[in-house]
Amino acid sequence: MSFNLAAMLTESRASSPDKPLCHFGDQAFGYAQVDEISGRVAASLRGLGLVRGDKVAVHLPNLPQFLFTYFAILKAGLVMVPLNPLLRAAEIVYHLEDSDSKVLVTFESFAAEATTAASEVDGVTTFVVTVGGSDRRPEGTRHYDELYAAENTGDVEPTNADDTAVLLYTSGTTGRPKGAELTHFQLYMNCTVSGELFGFRDDDIGVAVLPLFHVFGLSSVLNVCVRFGGTVVLVPRFDAGAVLDAIEHYRCTIFSGVPTMYFALAHQDLTGRDVSSLRVGTSGGAAIPGETMRLFEEKFTGVVILEGYGLSETASTTTFNISAEQRKVLSIGKPIWGVQVRVVDEHDNPLPPGPGHVGEIVIRGHNVMKGYYKRPGETAKAFRGGWFHTGDLAYADEDGYYYVVDRKKDLIIRGGYNVYPREIEEVLYTHPAIGEAAVIGRPDEKLGEEVVAVVSPAPGAEVDCAAVVDYCRERLASYKYPREVRVVAELPKGPTGKILKKELR
Known part of the structure; x- marks a missing residue:
C-alpha cells in the first residue's frame, strides 16, 4: 500500500493554508509556507543524489529548520535519523556509522562536535543551520540555506506504508544504541489515535518544549499537531519562565512534558500571569508522582494531566489515561486503540491482574517498530512469541489499567x-x-x-x-x-x- 507520512502536512495545508503551523520567537510559519519550504529542501536532498531509503541525520534543537528538514526527508522518500544535539563527537560518529547516514544537518552551536564526527565518517555531507545572518560554520561544511535554493516541484516520493520513515536510536541491556525502525504507517496511526484520545482540536495550540529528536516530542507533539491541523509553539529548551511566557503570549491550550517539567511549573509563582487558556497536559517519559500532579492541577485551575506510557520502539504512545473522569493516578492507563498489552512471567505466560503478579510488559499492535536496524538477532529476541518485550515490569488491575513498578533493564x-x-x-x-x-x-x-x-x-x-x-x-x-x-x-x-x-x- 502506497502511503507517505508527509500527507499529514499536505492535507492540513489544503484545509488551512494560512494558519500558523508553528511559532518561534517573533516568527510564524503557516502550513502553506512549511509545505513549500520543505518541498524545496526535499528537492535539494534529491539533488545531492540521495535515493529512496537513504538516511539523513538531523542534529537540531527545536527550531523551524527541524520541521522543514523532517517533512523534506519524508517527502523525498528518505529516512530521518534524529540525534540529540548534546551528543559528543564520538557518540555522533557511532550513530552516523551505524545508521549509514549520508547527510548530517546540525546547528551552529553544536557544529564543532558534529563536524569533528562527520570528518571521521566517509561520505557524509554536513549542512549547518545558522541564525541572525551569521555564517559561523566549520571548514568543509555547507550552509543550510543552500537547501532552500531548489525549485519546489511539490512532488512527494511514493513510499510504501511499511517503509521506514524514522530511524530512532534507543538502547538495551548492552548499552549500545540501536536504531528502531518506525514506519510511515506506524507514526501516522500513533499520532492519529493519540490525538483522538485527548480530543485534539484544529484550534489547539501546543507547547513544543519536549525535544523533537525524542519520540515523545516528535510523535505525540509535532505529528499530532500537524495531523489535526493545529499549531505548535517551539521552545528550544525547557525553562519554566519561558514556557509560561509561551502559554500566556500564544494562549496555548496543551502542554506535553515529563514529570520534572510539571514539578518545575507547579512551583512557579503565577501572580499576574494568565494561563487560563491551558486545558490539558500530557505526561510521559517516567512515572509522574501523585503529589506533583496534585500541585500542578491545584495551581493551574481547570487543567487535567493525562499520563501515558510508551517507548521509542512503539512510536510513542502504548497506554494512556483518557480523561479526568476515567484516569487512575499512578497508573499508565489502558492500551490505546488497536494495541494489545500483556504482563507475562519469565516464561512469557500471561499473569492475572493484581499487584502480587508483577511481570514484564509485552506489546503488539500497529505501533510496534519493524525491528532494530541491522540487528536481526536482537530483533528476534525482542519479538519472541510474536510480542515485543519491553523490559519494563508492571502489573494490571481488574479494570485493565497498568502500573509500572520497576525496570528490568537498569535504565x-x-x-x-x-x-x-x-x-x-x-x-x-x-x-x-x-x-x-x-x-x-x-x-x-x-x-x-x-x-x-x-x-x-x-x-x-x-x-x-x-x-x-x-x-x-x-x-x-x-x-x-x-x-x-x-x-x-x-x-x-x-x-x-x-x-x-x-x-x-
Whole structure:
C-alpha cells in the first residue's frame, strides 16, 4: 500500500493554508509556507543524489529548520535519523556509522562536535543551520540555506506504508544504541489515535518544549499537531519562565512534558500571569508522582494531566489515561486503540491482574517498530512469541489499567532523558585510577533520578571523585555524566562475579 507520512502536512495545508503551523520567537510559519519550504529542501536532498531509503541525520534543537528538514526527508522518500544535539563527537560518529547516514544537518552551536564526527565518517555531507545572518560554520561544511535554493516541484516520493520513515536510536541491556525502525504507517496511526484520545482540536495550540529528536516530542507533539491541523509553539529548551511566557503570549491550550517539567511549573509563582487558556497536559517519559500532579492541577485551575506510557520502539504512545473522569493516578492507563498489552512471567505466560503478579510488559499492535536496524538477532529476541518485550515490569488491575513498578533493564531516567549505565561504565573503565565501576540511579525530587557512579580503585591508585566527574563530562553528553561518585573498597558481587546493583541501590 502506497502511503507517505508527509500527507499529514499536505492535507492540513489544503484545509488551512494560512494558519500558523508553528511559532518561534517573533516568527510564524503557516502550513502553506512549511509545505513549500520543505518541498524545496526535499528537492535539494534529491539533488545531492540521495535515493529512496537513504538516511539523513538531523542534529537540531527545536527550531523551524527541524520541521522543514523532517517533512523534506519524508517527502523525498528518505529516512530521518534524529540525534540529540548534546551528543559528543564520538557518540555522533557511532550513530552516523551505524545508521549509514549520508547527510548530517546540525546547528551552529553544536557544529564543532558534529563536524569533528562527520570528518571521521566517509561520505557524509554536513549542512549547518545558522541564525541572525551569521555564517559561523566549520571548514568543509555547507550552509543550510543552500537547501532552500531548489525549485519546489511539490512532488512527494511514493513510499510504501511499511517503509521506514524514522530511524530512532534507543538502547538495551548492552548499552549500545540501536536504531528502531518506525514506519510511515506506524507514526501516522500513533499520532492519529493519540490525538483522538485527548480530543485534539484544529484550534489547539501546543507547547513544543519536549525535544523533537525524542519520540515523545516528535510523535505525540509535532505529528499530532500537524495531523489535526493545529499549531505548535517551539521552545528550544525547557525553562519554566519561558514556557509560561509561551502559554500566556500564544494562549496555548496543551502542554506535553515529563514529570520534572510539571514539578518545575507547579512551583512557579503565577501572580499576574494568565494561563487560563491551558486545558490539558500530557505526561510521559517516567512515572509522574501523585503529589506533583496534585500541585500542578491545584495551581493551574481547570487543567487535567493525562499520563501515558510508551517507548521509542512503539512510536510513542502504548497506554494512556483518557480523561479526568476515567484516569487512575499512578497508573499508565489502558492500551490505546488497536494495541494489545500483556504482563507475562519469565516464561512469557500471561499473569492475572493484581499487584502480587508483577511481570514484564509485552506489546503488539500497529505501533510496534519493524525491528532494530541491522540487528536481526536482537530483533528476534525482542519479538519472541510474536510480542515485543519491553523490559519494563508492571502489573494490571481488574479494570485493565497498568502500573509500572520497576525496570528490568537498569535504565536511569534523568529529567526525562534515558541514561544507560553500561555506556557510562565503559567510559569509567578507561580511567586509569578506576578498577571496577557500576552506575546506578538514585531518587531525585526534581529530576526523577540522578546518576551515581560507584567505583573501586585500581591497585595502588587513589580516586579523585571530582576529577572522575570532569573526566566523564568531557566524554559524555551533559545529561549522562554522573554528578556523584562514591568510592568503595570492593563492589558487591554474586556467585558468578556479576556486580549486584540491587545491593548498591
